[in-house]
Amino acid sequence: MSEKIKRRHFLKHLTASAVAVAGTTAAGKWMGGTGEVNACIRPPGALDEKDFLATCIRCGRCGDACPNQCIHPFTEELAKTHAMHPGAAQRNTPVIFPRTQACMLCNAVESDYLLCTEACPTGALQKIEKKINVLVEQVNMGKAVVDKTLCYSFNGASCGICVHACPLEGKALTAGMWEKPLIDPDYCVGCGLCERACVRYPQAIRVVPPEISS
Amino acid sequence: MKFEIHKLQVLRRVVQILVILLLLLVPAIARYANSVAADDIDGHIEAWDGSIQGETLAGIDTVFRAFPNGEMTRPGLDTPERNRQGVIGYSRAFRGGPWSAELFGISMSDPLAALESIIASKHVARVVLISLIVPIILTVLFGRIFCSWICPMGFIFEMTDKLRKALKFLEIKTYNIRFRRDTKFSLLVVGLVSSAILSVPILGYIYPPAIFSRELHDLVFTLFDRAEAKMFGFSLVGLTWMSLILLGIIVFELLVSRRWWCRYVCPGGALYILLGAKRPMRVKLLESKCTRCVDCVVACPMGLNPMNNQMGMECDSCGECISSCDDDALKYAFDMGTAAATTMIPETVSVGK
DSSP: OOOOHHHHHHHHHHHHHHHHHHHHHHHHHHHTTSSSOOOOBBOTBOOOOHHHHHHOOOOOOOHOHHHHHHHOOOOHHHHHHOOOOGGHHHHHHHHOOOOOOOOOOOTTTTTSOHHHHHSSSSSBBOOOOOOOHHHHOOOOOEEEEEEEETOGGGOOOOHHHHHHHHBTTTTTTTOOGOOEEEOOOTTTOOHHHHEEEESSSSSSSEOOHHHHHH | OOOOOOOHHHHHHHHHHHHHHHHHHHHHHHHHHHHHTTHHHHHHHHTTTSSSHHHHHHHHHHHHHHHTTEEEETTOSSSSSOOOHHHHHHTTEEEETTTTEEEEEEEEEEEEHHHHHHHTTTOOOOOHHHHHHHHHHHHHHHOIIIIIIIIIHHHHHHHHHHHHHHHHTTOOOOOOOOTTTTTTHHHHHHHHHHHHHHHHHHHHOOHHHHHHHHHHHHHHHHHHHHHHHTSSSSTTTOOOOHHHHHHHHHHHHHHHHHHHHIIIOOHHHHHHHTTTTTTTTEEEEETTTTOOOHHHHHHHHHHHHHGGGGTTTOOOOOOOHHHHHHSSEEEEEOOOOOTTTTTOOOOOOOOOO
């Protein structure tokens, strides 16, 4: 191959690749690749949503590791049952729907670290030690929020189920007068066990993802 | 043409089938661990008795309990009972799929997955590098063996190739259109640059083994979800439209172009090719024994030319040419890469159909 043909070949490839990159990027933006990002509950130790989407390789190892089967792939079909919708870049990323199954902070098994954070091969979930003070400090899946118009305890009947479901009962969630749930956001890790336990439908206590709650 | 079973080919098929079986079993094992953690495993096995899901759980339970720490005896109990932490511990030995897996405590990621994650996030985490150790050492030493030994789609595409022969036998016309081999390198670069711009690892969405492992996971998980809702039996509802991409590639390879994806398009294969370009272990031709019969050229799934010792970087060391050779002229050999062996992209030879 002569130098001239080689150079022409190279330039042709370079142009084609540049066009392809531009095309893919445009298609990605058009599909909402970075634009449409819907707030959702991530497993413990997750990076900020933007960094998380960049780092996570959608391998599903955290879901395999979860001893409570609460980590699901964010697919259209699963999200639909929770009136949610994954953005194009969020497809197949790990997500928790506390209403179906909430995070038990690996309480059921013996381990030094939260199992999903230990399983993550990319650091999209940062490794978190299973000690109560470390968990309170580092886990922020979201914050529990009470809808006082729905909650039985705020409407003349005492319930208190969410308070007793809380793994940090007395700190994150305290029972007030008539078992009213009082939330301390400094302690709440967003595990969602209160939302799972709530007997009201639609749930009176819900976990709100960190990008909305903060 | 003689029919002789080559031990290495048999071993390769066994490994490939094991990988697919493991892919089906990993989500089932995860569900097993969940049931054990919830102290409900016996209830599940009993309630789901006779169904696929129940039998799978029972099978996994039997196997795990047979291991040393799987059972324990308590005073006052005649029969040994399940050691909860023991069997959950065993279940932790199997996680993930070919895209990224943890087997017996060893974390392994596809180099493409790790590279995309690093490039998209512009950050190198230590866990990523740890998960790269085993795949990179194997690839640098043995070349593209992921493609020929582990990749589940590689196996399915090989079976598609066999089906092409059956179609030929039935006198159904198939085509073998050839494309540019450097397309895969371009796709790799385009994918990585786009990942960096979009800050999202996008190649994982179109990489067939990644799609395949995600789909199988979804399928098996959905089967267990359906069992929870008392719907037993086999169902394909867990699959998404992504499966259609795989089906499309299979049909295209069957009728239009032999081994199209692996030969011309696969970005993961391209990365493995680059990593294994200087591999010491490769298929070598003994020219003194070769009778120029072209059998190996016809057999080569990658469309290379073993007869002229032109395997180059692209060869995935599958050994099909070695099996097809009647004269023992081809063999695996250690060779630190002569100029001919590491030539860039070879021209596709036109003998192989």
